Amino acid sequence: MFHGLNAESRRWTSTTARGKERLVILGSGWGGYEVLRRIDKKRWDVTVISPNGYFNFTPLLAGCAVGTLELRCAVEPVRKYAPQIRTYQAWCDDIDFKKKTIKCVSPERSIPYSGSPPISSSIASSSSSKDHSTSNPSFNLDYDKLVIAVGAYSQTFNVPGVKEHGMFLRDVRDARAIRSRIIECFEQASQPHLSDVEKRKLLNFCIVGGGPTGVEFSAELYDLIHSDIETHYPDVVKHARINLYDVSPKILGTFDKNLVAYTEKTLTREGVRIRTSHHVERVEANKMYVREQGEVPFGLLVWSTGLAPNPLIETMTGLKKIAKRCIATTSHLNAIQENGEPLEDVWVIGDAGMIPEQVLPATAQVANQKAKYLTKKLNRIIRDRPSPAPFEFYNQGSLAYIGDWRAVYDKPQTENSSIETKQAGRLAWLLWRSAYFTMTLSARIFGRDLTKF
Numbered sequence: 001m002f003h004g005l006n007a008e009s010r011r012w013t014s015t016t017a018r019g020k021e022r023l024v025i026l027g028s029g030w031g032g033y034e035v036l037r038r039i040d041k042k043r044w045d046v047t048v049i050s051p052n053g054y055f056n057f058t059p060l061l062a063g064c065a066v067g068t069l070e071l072r073c074a075v076e077p078v079r080k081y082a083p084q085i086r087t088y089q090a091w092c093d094d095i096d097f098k099k100k101t102i103k104c105v106s107p108e109r110s111i112p113y114s115g116s117p118p119i120s121s122s123i124a125s126s127s128s129s130k131d132h133s134t135s136n137p138s139f140n141l142d143y144d145k146l147v148i149a150v151g152a153y154s155q156t157f158n159v160p161g162v163k164e165h166g167m168f169l170r171d172v173r174d175a176r177a178i179r180s181r182i183i184e185c186f187e188q189a190s191q192p193h194l195s196d197v198e199k200r201k202l203l204n205f206c207i208v209g210g211g212p213t214g215v216e217f218s219a220e221l222y223d224l225i226h227s228d229i230e231t232h233y234p235d236v237v238k239h240a241r242i243n244l245y246d247v248s249p250k251i252l253g254t255f256d257k258n259l260v261a262y263t264e265k266t267l268t269r270e271g272v273r274i275r276t277s278h279h280v281e282r283v284e285a286n287k288m289y290v291r292e293q294g295e296v297p298f299g300l301l302v303w304s305t306g307l308a309p310n311p312l313i314e315t316m317t318g319l320k321k322i323a324k325r326c327i328a329t330t331s332h333l334n335a336i337q338e339n340g341e342p343l344e345d346v347w348v349i350g351d352a353g354m355i356p357e358q359v360l361p362a363t364a365q366v367a368n369q370k371a372k373y374l375t376k377k378l379n380r381i382i383r384d385r386p387s388p389a390p391f392e393f394y395n396q397g398s399l400a401y402i403g404d405w406r407a408v409y410d411k412p413q414t415e416n417s418s419i420e421t422k423q424a425g426r427l428a429w430l431l432w433r434s435a436y437f438t439m440t441l442s443a444r445i446f447g448r449d450l451t452k453f
Contacts, residue, residue, distance in 0.1 A: 006332035020045040024102060024143040027090050028055050028078050030364040031350030032150035033376075034371030036081060036172065043155045043382045046085040048143065053078050053089050054451045056171055057362060062216040062401070064175040066182065066224040078453040086222050092312055093138065097343060102146070106139045117298050120255070145345050147374065147380075148327070148335070152307035152351040152362065161283030166303040169213055172261065178302060182221070184223065185299035186229060189236040196239065203240040206288065208280055209304035210246030212400040217302055218244045219403030222270045241271045245290070249277050252408070254398060256363070259408040262424045266402050313352050319343075322354050329353045331390030333374055347374055360393055369393055397421070399432045409430040 005068040023044040025032045033055035036048055063069040066330040079086045154170055156162040165180070168174050182205075189199045205221060207214045212413050223241055229236050244251065244267070251274060264274055287297045309325045314362040320328040320336040327335050327348045334342040335353070347353075350367035360366045375389045380387060397411025409423040409431050423431060 002158075005029065006408045010438075021144040022047065023048060023145045023147070023378070024140060024141060025147045025149065026102075027049070027151055027350070027352075028095065029051055029149060029151045029350060030055075030058075030367035031151075031352075031371045032147065033076070033078070034368050035149065035349075035375050036078065036085065038372065038375035039229045040382060041081065041084040043146075045297045047080055047088055047143075048087040049087060049092055049102065049104055049141070050087070050091060051091050052171070053087065054172075058170065059399075061169055061175045062220045062284060063140055065169060065178040065217060066171065066220045067102030067179055068220060068223070071176055072451070074175070075451050076191075078089065080195075088139075088141075090139075090195060095146070095148075095264070095316065096320060096399050097346065100143050100146075100345070102141045102143060103138060104141060105136050107136075111269050116317035120226045128393050133297075134200045143345075145378065146347070147366070148346065148352050149350045149371070150310045150312055150352050152310050154303065155306040155308040157305065159280055159282060162280075165285055165288075166208075166301040168305055169217060169302055181300050182224070183228065184386065186236060187308050189239065189299075190233060196247055196360060199236055199239040200241070201286070202242065202299040203236065204296070204298045205302075206245065206296065206298040207240065207302045207304065208245045209306070210248065210276065211272075211306065212398065213304040214302070215245070215251055215267070216401045217304070218242055218267060218272050219270075219401050222267075222403045228267055243275060243296075244272055245275045245278045247277065251276060253302065255398060255400070255410045256422055257410065258426055259422060261406055263400070263402050266404075266406060270403050272403075274449070283319060307351055310352060322356065326352055326354045331372060332356070332377065332387065333391055349374055355391070358391075365396060366393060386406045398437060399428070401429065402430055405429050 001256040011080050018399070021044060025035055025038065025046065025048045028048060028050035032048065032050065036046065038047060041124050044079055054077050057074045060069055060074040064071050066297050067234060068380055081118040088104065090106050093105050094103040095101070096103075103334055143346045156166040169178065185205075187203050188194070189202045194202070203353050206220050207221075209385070216217070225237060225240050225242075233304055250257075250260050250264070250265055255263075267274060275292075278293070281289045283289075283301065286299070288301060288309040290296050313321070315322065316327070318338060320338050320340070329335055330342050332342075333347045333349055333353065333355075334344060335346045336342055342413075349370040351362045353370075354360065370391060373388065376388055395412055397409055399407060399409050401407045406425050
């Protein structure tokens with residue numbers, strides 16, 4: 001949680017080599033981690049501030065949540081680049097752009113882990129977080145150049161009870177908690193004293209959010225139930241149900257309508273009950289209330305309805321905001337001040353920033369491309385070379401796994417396109433798998449790992 005502090009802050013300094021400028025990167029997500037990977041660490045004095053000590057490869061989290069992939073496949077430790085860089089696991093609490101100072105607070109004693117990681121958990125809007133923060137040590141860091149890539153939080157639309165009784169899927173710790181809960185549900189349902197009604201309630205799995213994350217998790221859960229679960233829990237698997245909810249009239253809202261129809265037909269055939277135009281009004285322990293259905297019991301609720309603004313961005317002053325959700329930037333990704341002037345030494349990428357003239361979706365693809373552009377720019381700056389042309393986004397298309405070795409791929413048609421821009425089925429699945437696995441940062445099967453999650 002990015003929150004105010006009353007505790008006395010300490011200023012930490014480092015022995016910086018003469019001539020090296022101090023580059024501070026806030027965040028280790030798709031934007032921040034890509035900058036860290038590509039930045040010239042011999043020329044920049046690099047410091048990373050992030051509440052997580054690792055990067056989440058989010059497209060693989062749905063598979064990790066059901067055991068298709070091992071959890072370590074979806075994370076990369078930030079400290080793999082030490083001692084070339086310094087990293088502090090901490091929250092950025094405030095930024096003084098005039099003094100070029102960042103106030104940070106250690107998260108270790110203020111993060112109550114309940115199945116969600118710091119960057120996506122319910123503490124994002126907890127009213128009691130400031131009370132916790134007063135006992136935490138804080139420190140200040142100076143910077144010469146600053147990259148803000150703090151990402152966003154899970155959106156709950158202020159539905160009561162979601163944070164207390166639901167689970168998110170934005171971090172490897174979420175995936176671990178979901179995997180544990182799935183097995184727990186089937187183990188409990190196997191107890192001989194439970195009635196069939198109680199078993200059906202316990203094995204009713206609800207996913208709220210019909211975007212790629214919700215669809216992929218529904219598909220992965222179906223694969224798990226109809227492969228391993230059928231074999232190991234044959235007496236209770238017949239009671240399992242998967243329900244996919246969305247307030248919109250269709251799932252995968254940004255995809256081509258034919259691909260949406262194919263996805264809905266495939267998921268329905270596999271037994272996933274798609275409930276579009278449904279509104280969750282509140283959530284309680286083991287049940288939620290849906291306007292169109294009434295009370296709906298569940299054993300597991302996964303909430304994936306989009307992104308909410310990062311509290312740091314919300315509370316930040318002096319910068320121009322877009323719909324109070326993100327910071328306005330120039331086409332060179334510099335933060336824009338309220339007076340319209342750019343901050344020459346501050347850049348904002350990922351979900352935290354937006355170019356007013358380019359309204360782009362809050363996706364990993366956008367964050368990754370902005371990070372690559374910015375790193376090229378920073379590496380030119382440190383060599384006194386001309387800045388690259390303004391940032392332009394290249395849409396590489398959208399992918400979603402829909403179960404049983406099938407996927408959908410949607411890419412906007414271009415005049416010079418020589419390949420099929422719409423794919424569905426096994427060919428799309430091969431594209432989905434190859435695309436994500438070629439993007440994975442390393443293949444760590446053996447050896448020690450310092451990642452904490």
